[in-house]
Amino acid sequence: MSGSNKTVNGVDMSAYWLPFTPNRYFHQHPKIMQSAKGAYYFDDHGRKLFDGLSGLWCSPLGHADPRIGAAISKQYEKMDYCPAFQMASEDTFRLATRVADMAPKGLNKVFFTNSGSEAVDTALKIAIGYHRVMGNASRIRMIGRDRAYHGVGMGGISVGGMVANRKMFASMMMPGVDHLPHTLNLSQMAFSKGMPTWGAHLADELEKIVALHDANTIAAVILEPVQGSTGVIVPPQGYLQKIREICTKHAILLIFDEVITGFGRLGANFGADRFGVVPDMITFAKAITNGVIPLGGVIVRDDIYDSIIANGGQEQAIEFFHGYTYSGHPIPMAAGHAVLDIFESDDLVNRARALEPVLENGLHAMKGKAGLLDIRNFGLSGAVELEPIAGKPGLRALKVLEACIERGALVRVAGDVIAVGPPFISEPKEVEFLCSVLGDAVDAAMKINS
Template sequence: MTSNPKPIDMSAYWLPYTPNRYFHQHPKVMKSAKGAYYFDDHGRKLFDGLSGLWCSPLGHADPRIGAAIAKQYDTMDYCPAFQMASEATFTLASRIVKLAPAGLDKVFFTNSGSEAVDTALKIAIGYHRVQGNASRIRMIGRERAYHGVGIGGISVGGIVANRKMFASMMMPGVDHLPHTLNLSQMAFSKGQPTWGAHLADELERIVALHDANTIAAVILEPVQGSTGVLVPPLGYLQKIREICTKHGILLIFDEVITGFGRLSANFGADRFGVTPDMIVFAKAITNGVIPMGGVLVRGDIYDSIMGGGGQEQLIEFFHGYTYSGHPIPVAAAHAVLDIFESDDLVNRAKALEPILENALHALKGKSGLLDIRNIGLSGAVELEPVPGKPGLRAMKVLEACIERGVLVRISNDTIAVGPPFISTPAEVENLISALGDAVDDAMKSN
């Protein structure tokens, strides 16, 4: 049963990453959230099929997180990030290090994934400089990559719409690897495609073009999430790691989406058995309740920068944020990690992975589906676009999904799903069933 919402004045708010003109004609206003569900202003109960924006794997309004935030607020609402820190910030860094691959034993806190990406790029430049390799200033990203909206992030990122408007602002000296999606070779793959490891060899070509002594770092998402869940081919990440090691190039994994259980492991690095030199994280560390991000860094990179800092009273690395290691998100993150442990959420995600995979691939054969792909508790379907109207088909699917009580994420004509780890098998199956019916509806109209 739905109701007509009260009209609201939407004129002042400029929505991010949203077609604002379309939104004003088809508004989607959420009123509350609890568990794995949102409730909108029409009175509809909507299953959260993408865990917020990949950031709420524990669902919504877990009272344990709220209690931790309230307690911290009463104890100390803010502590300056420069020259001092709260005790809980140190212990949070230690907890994250224990979850990370061996050797990544330093944490630099930020407020978002975008800030964490730019931080990692600056650490890479700083490291090579103190090593006496000041010529290593180039960065290598990848086509279709999303690394946030900072200047560094859009420079190494590879989503055209993120780049073309701001081309004049982007960093110089950036090159890009090709993305790994080739539907003629890997459409409807379950998990990692078997074709495509050779695409990593493009890194050798780029190295030869620019000279390894000019390249600081390669940054990759283990799974390219925001562009539609592009899963790496078997052996691809291993080859990238080998080439980086061979040429003294740092490897950065952007795990803003894949970190903290989304791939049925603590990090994508664990899932794929590849250890980078830095890991960027955000989103799930606070369950999306309050902004926080960070960079896990190899210990010897930190030691080198410390060793190049001159006299000990001088700052070694001129970088940071007013809210780095802020005590309120630190408290939220501690509570989130407590819940991950007490509720065994990574294993719960692992148990749901085959259920999501089977449900998604059961849609194969539906009219208009060009591809289905999945890994961990994430997946996507790629749609045949409406000729001359990119993204319209996906928008129609989104609207039809809402009518069926589920929320999904659209990117051009790709639909992504990533349900909360607290979901039941029945909820995951219902999500995909509703998605399949919505695709049928969308294909009936132009």
């Protein structure tokens, strides 16, 4: 650790345990943000940094949009909190309606949570509850996917497939979970633009899992339409359609985790829309409030809700014993309404779609650089995979991050993958700048071998 353990402005860093961060490395190489406005952060060295990953995929509108702040302030003066159980605010019902109206046809019920992690665990519980009330209590098994990230709840890490997230907590994880293989194969699809043409057959692995465990034991399959946290793994053409067909065939629920891909990241309301595949549930979070305040949720197929409610016993009885103190909190509701208003007034989903080829062209212009193993992209998201430093996995990407900061941009590190996902408010020249900075940073980091 550094000798002083303080920021350049003298703030003591010793008390704060940073999440998903190599804390020892961070204290030697601190990265302190001081303010944010529009598509930029400003750090404690006075540098203006283009926000190349929209916060953590959660700030597509950029930062400090006064319309969101005004809505939150107005709601605070009106009602700062409403009990989540036995009552709700009118704006909570209104936001649920707006979210449902954006979702694929037939998904019209919204259960609010506070984060993507909570949304995933909620969706898993809904799946178990649904099968139980339908007389299929044996359907308790969940199927996730290798390299998946579904948050940090115990359900989420159980169905998740990132080894580092799981190994410390193996004794706590859900029983009865199996995993599909991921779809990334660099020997077949490296440097693909958009959806790879190879790999739809990997969906057939689900049939093998069904044969192994018996369909009557499987409650749900959960997957991200595009795997974001593990480095933007794009599904092969036809893969998601085949997964949907197999789930339907065996009466297995299909859950799309759209915490990253929801609300425009793929140039559509949801990845389900972009890929033309309708799941039975969709989890969401992040962009719904532009990252300003925590909010997440699950959008549920009507008959799943209806079945659970209809089998809830006497009408004064609670049908589904689940929820959070802050479910449907009025202040995140106000933020959500403001964000969706801005999406509509500023046509942001279409703006994101228009920026997609700019990002694609900028990233793939790096092809041929030394040490680049892959470039992949879909929607307004992309990643470059780097040759690691021998014996030091992840260090190369950290050096790219630091080189990007020196040159005026922020990116996201995931192992030795660098992910980008600029704000929807970006101008084409800013996306081109991001790609140029990343290319120069890769060149600089490739000169480091220890």
